[in-house]
Amino acid sequence: MSARRLRKTLAVPAAVVLAAPLALAAPPVAAETVDTGDLTVTYVESARWNTGYSGEITVHNASGADLTDWTLEFELPEGGRVHELWNATVEGTAEEGYTVTPPRWGAVVPAGGSYVFGFNGVHEGGNTHLLDCSINGANCAGTPSQGPEHDELSVAYFTQWGVKERDYHVRDLIDSGSADKLTHINYAFGNVGSDGECFMTNDPEDGDALADYGRVVPASESVDGAPDGPGQPLRGNFNQLRKLKELYPELVVSISLGGWNWSEHFSDAALTPESRERMVSSCVDLYLRGDLPVIDGAGGEGAAYGIFDGIDLDWEWPGSEGNPHNTVRPEDRENFTALVREFREQLDALGEETGRHFELSSFMPAGAWRLDSGYELDEIMPDFDFITVQGYDYHGTWETTTNHQSNLLPDPNDPGEVISTLTNVEAYLERGVDPEKIVLGVPFYGQGWTGVEPGPAGDGLFQSASGPAPGLYADGTEDWKALKELSGFEVHRDDDLGTAWLYDGETFWTYDDEIAMDQKTTWAMDNGLGGVMIWSIDGDDADGNLITAIDAALGR
Template structure:
C-alpha cells in the first residue's frame, strides 16, 4: 500500500460510463479559469479478462473556461496496477501511486466538456476503482458533503428490493436531497440461513445477490453518472453505496439482518456459544470484511470491504411470535443477550485490526410485554450504539376497525387497547434505557381500510371496515408519495396526537404527512431522544419532503 493511499484512505473514488451524461454535473458558469472545484473525474472498468482489465477515465470540466493543464493522482486497490496507459502521460507505480497529466501533444478540455483516456491494467480478482483520487489537488468527485449539522441521528432504511420493485435507487437519495440529511443508512436485509450463517444467494425469497452486488447499474441510475462495468466484481446497490459514501464521507451504513420475513433461523443461530460464534463470524466476513461469494461473475474476497460500517439486528422477535414460520424458544431472551455480546466482541476485534469502530444497533418492538419477553435491556444496552424503536404499525388492516397506526399520544376516544409512541418510549425509559440511545421509528407509508362508514365524527375513525384498501404494492398499505397524490379525499388531523388521516366516505388512510412528521420529531428533540429512524426511505416523494421535515425539526 502506497504512502499516498495511507494519507487518503477515506478519500473519494470515482467511476464513469463510456458516455457519461453531462447533465449529471454542475452546468458551466462564466469563469476566467477552471479551478479545482470545477473539475470532476469519473472511472469505469469497461472490460475484464483472466488477470487483466481495461479502465477508462474521464476528466469533466464544468467551468466556463477551457482547461489546458491538469494533474490527476490516484492509487489502485491492492492487487491492481496500470500496465499501459494511452492518450495521457503516466508516472508512478502501484506502490507509490500514479500521476497522470495531459499527453505531450496537449489535450485542452473545453468549457463544459470532457477528455477521456484509458489504460490496460492487471488485477488479482479484486476491485479496480480509483483510490485517493484527486484532480488538481481536489477530490475527483467534488468536495464531499459533511452531512447534517444537527447532532441527532437520522437513519433511513434502504430496501434491497426498492430499486426493481419500487423504482427507488441509491441515486434517488442524492437527487431528492435526502442523502445530505442522513447520518445513517440501514440496508435491508441480510438473511440468516438454516445453517445459522449469513449468506448470499439469488434464490427467490431467500436473497437477491443480483440487486446487492451483481446488477450492472446504468449511468442514468448511478450516483456519479457512471455505469457499472459488466466485468467489475462489485456492482449493484453495494457499489452505489460505496460511491455515495465517497460523496458523503460521514455517512454510516449498516447491514440490517433479519426483518419480518428473514428472522426464521435466528433462534437456532443464537442457541449455543458455538452457533453464536459461527453466525457472527460469517456476518463479519461477508459484510464487514467484504468477502462476497462469486455469483454470476460478481463478488470475490474483500471486494465489498468498506461498504458497511456495522450490524443492525432485526430479529422479529426473540421469545415471542412474529412471522408464523419463525423458530421461537423461551430462552431466546437470554440468547439474544449473548448474541449481542458476541457481535460486540468480534466487531471490537475487527476494529482493533482496522483502527475503526463498528456499530451495533437493534430494531426494538413497541409494547412492554414484548420488550420484557424478549430483551434484557440492562444487559444489552451497554453493547449497543443505539436502538431504533418501532413507532408505527400500532394498528393496521389485520384489524377490522380503523385506527391510528403511529399516534404520538394516546387517543382518549380509542375504544380498544390504547398504544402510542409516548407510552412505548416511556416503557424503555422506565427500564433504565438512556434516552440518547433511543431512536424513534416513523413510517413513510400509511395503513388503509375500505368499506368504512363516516361514523359520528364524519371522519371514518374508529369505524368497522369491510377489508383492506387497495394499494399499489399490497392491499392495506400505501407509500406517502402516492397518498399525497390522492384526490377526492378530505384531510383530517389531530395535532395533540400527531396524527393525520384521509377519508373519502368509503376508504380511510392513516399516515404521517409533513406536519405530523414535524410534530413527532419535535417531540423527539424535546425529550432528549437520540434521533429519528425511517421505514423506509423509498416511500418519500421525489423532493424528499418527509425527510426535509424531519431534518428541519432536528435542527438541520
C-alpha cells in the same frame, strides 16, 4: 456524533490571457478560473479477461472556462496496477500510487465538457475502482458533503427490493436531497440461513444477490454517472453505496440482518456459544470484510470491503411471536444478550485490526410485553451505539377497525387497546435505557381500510371496515408519495397526537405528512431522544419533502 467537516477545495490557476496592444486595450478582465469544485472524475472498467482489464477515466469540467492543466492522482486496490495508458502521461507505481497528467501534445478539458483516456491494467480477481482519487488536489467525486448540520441521528432504511419494485435507486438519495440530511443508512436486509450463517443467494425467497452486487447499473442510474462494467466484481446496490460514500464520507452504512421475513433462523443461530460465534463471524466476513461469494461472475474476497460500517440487528422477535415460520424459545431473551455481546466483541476485534469503529444497532419493538419476553435491556444497551424503536404499525389492516398507526399520545377516544409512542418510549425509560440512545422510528407509508362508514364525527376514525384498501404494491399499505396524490379525500388531523388521516366517505388511510413528521420529530427532540429513523426512504417523494421536514425539526 462527531462534528461533520466540509473539505476545502483549492482553485486551479487559469491559463494566462494575452493582452491587446496597450493603446487599444480595454481595462483588463480577469479570466474565469476553474474551481476544483467544478471538476469530477468517473471511472468504468470497460473489459476484463484472465488477470487483465481495460479501464476508462473521464475528467469532467462543469465550469465556464477551459482547463488546460490538470493532475489526477489515485491508487488501485491490492493486486492492481497500470500496465499501459494512452492519451495521457502516467508516473508512479502500484505501491506508491499513480499520477496522471496531460500528454505532451496537451489535453484541454473544455468548459462544460470532458476529456477521456484509458489504460490497460493487471488485477488479481478483485475490484479495480480508483482509490484515494483526487483531481488537482480535490476529491474526484466532487466536494464531499458534511451531511446534516445537526448532531442528532437521522437513520433511513434503504430496501434491497426498492430498485426493482419501486424504481428507487441509490442515486435518488442525491437527486432528492435526502443524502445531505442523513447520518445513517441501514440496508435491508441480510439473511441468516438454516445453518445459522449469513449468506447470499439469488433464490427469490431467500435473497437477491443480483440486486446487491450483481446487476450492471447503467449510467442513468449511477451515483456518479458512470455505468458498472460488466466484469466488475462489485456492481449493483453495493457499488452505488460505495460511490455514495465518496460524496458523503461521514455517512454510516450498516447492513440490517433479519426483518420480518428473514428472522426465521435467529433463535437457532443464537442458541449456543458455538452457533453464536459461527453466525457473527459469517456476517462479519460477508459484509464487513466484504468476502462476497462469486455469483454470476460478481463477488470475491474483499469485494465489498469498506462499504458497510456496522451491523443492525433486526430479529423480529426474540422470545415472542413474529412471522409464523419463526422458531421461538423462552431462552431467546438470554441468548439475544449473548448474541449482542458476541457481535460487539467481534466488531471491536475487527476495529482494532483495521483502525475503524464498527457500529452495532438494533431495531426494537413497540410494546412492553415484547421487551420483557425478549430483552435484557440493562445487559445489552452498553454494547449498542443506539437502538431504533418502532413508532408505527400500532394498528393496521390485520384489524377490522380503523385507527391510528403512529400516534404520539394515547387517543382518549380509542375504544380498543390503547398504544402510543409515549407509552412505548416510557417502557424503555422505565427499564433504564438512556433516552439519547433511542432513535424514534417513523413511517413513510400509510395503513388503509375500505368499506368504512363515516361514524358520528364523519371522519371514518374508529369505524369498522370491510377489508384493506387497494394499494399499489400490497392491499392495506401505500407509500406516502402515492397517498399525497390521491384526489377526492379530505385531510383530518389531531395535532396533539401527531396524526393525520385521509377519508373520502368509503376509504380511510392513516398516514404521516410533513406536518405530522415535524410534530413527531419535535416530540422526539423535546423528550431527549437521539434522533429519528425512517422506514423506508423509498416512500418519500422525488423532492424528499418528508425527510426535509424531519431535518428541519432536528436542526432547531
